[in-house]
Amino acid sequence: MTASQLIVSPDWLANHLQDPNIIIVDCRFSLANPQLGQQQYQESHIPGAYYLDLEQDLSSPIQKHGGRHPLPEPEKLAQKLSEIGITSQQTLVVAYDDSRFAFASRLWWLLRYYGHQPVVLLDGGFSQWKNLGYPITSELPHTKLGQFTPKIHSEMWVDIETVKARKDLPGVVVVDSREPDRYLGKTEPIDPIAGSIPGAVNYPWQEVTEPTGFVKVNEQSQRWEPIQTAEEIIVYCGSGVTACVNLLSLELAGIHQAKLYGGSWSDWCSYLIEEQKK
CATH class of the missing domain: 3.40.250.10 (Rhodanese-like domain)
Structure with missing residues (x-):
């Protein structure tokens, strides 16, 4: 791609x-x-x-x-x-x-x-x-009518049970997209428990772009080189939002079929809380 x-x-x-x-x-x-x-x-x-x-x-x-x-x-x-x-x-x-x-x-x-x-x-x-001086407006656009029919590609998304079952298999890589301090459990500004999914590797989503917001077009392939031969890549973040930046990056690197763990860390740690209460 x-x-x-x-x-x-x-x-x-x-x-x-x-x-x-x-x-x-x-x-x-x-x-x-x-x-x-x-x-x-x-x-x-x-x-x-x-x-x-x-x-x-x-x-x-x-x-x-x-x-x-x-x-x-x-x-x-x-x-x-x-x-x-x-x-x-x-x-x-x-x-x-x-x-x-x-x-x-x-x-x-x-x-x-x-x-x-x-x-x-x-x-x-x-x-x-x-x-860059391109036009902006406060005017709201006119209503348009399209016809969107969802055809779900369920293979693109995984739940916690799938992650648990597959994360330790050879050829499977779980990618944590959060900044290093959250991945390492040093800080957790949003979720109730700090840490990461055991065995996950860290690829912070902010590395995909320059601070200006422009994508680092020529760096995406090199970025994923350590895991490019993985048979399955599962990507997560805090809540399944910024992980999508890494999924974009993987596509730019020509690595397809990576999956989103939709619930991400916020889902994973919701079960840890339950365990702690027992």
Whole structure:
């Protein structure tokens, strides 16, 4: 998979703003302030962009187990995607955020999981679009009607039972996408227990991009070289969101079929809490 099939430049998007077959989706979000992304979108966004919220649209409500950002209900997400003009396998979706793909890659992964391949990410995100002098607006786009029908690719997602059963098998690599201090259990700002899944290797998701938000196009293959011959790669993070940045990186490196442990550490440690109570 080449970068040109997964990433588009601000210049490319600026030249395609009027393309009727393109839907732009603003995915800005802040875990610390869940209303911030919507507020930022209403203040200014790329012309024609619709807004999808990580917790309202791209996740379902939290349960006892399953992590902090369970996958959305397929029908509910399909309705939302249809309402912003996306038709399955036809509409090219361009997703962006302002967090080095942290949230836009969740939409990228979800669309592919639900069977929609034409989806790309905006290199550099909103800040770089703005810094380069491309147009922004506060005007909300007109309603468009698409027809999105989810066709779930269940092989892309695994649950805790699958991780437990497979993590120690030869040829299986479990990738922790969080920053090193969280992986090592030195700090845990969000979840109730610090640590990582035993045997996991650490590939922090922030390494995929420059601090500016532009993808390190030429470094992805080299990055995954130590595990490129693995028979199965399972990727997780805190709640199944930023792990998608690593799944994007693996695709850029030409490594396909990697799987998302959707519940991630927040799901894994929910069972550790239960064990501690016994």
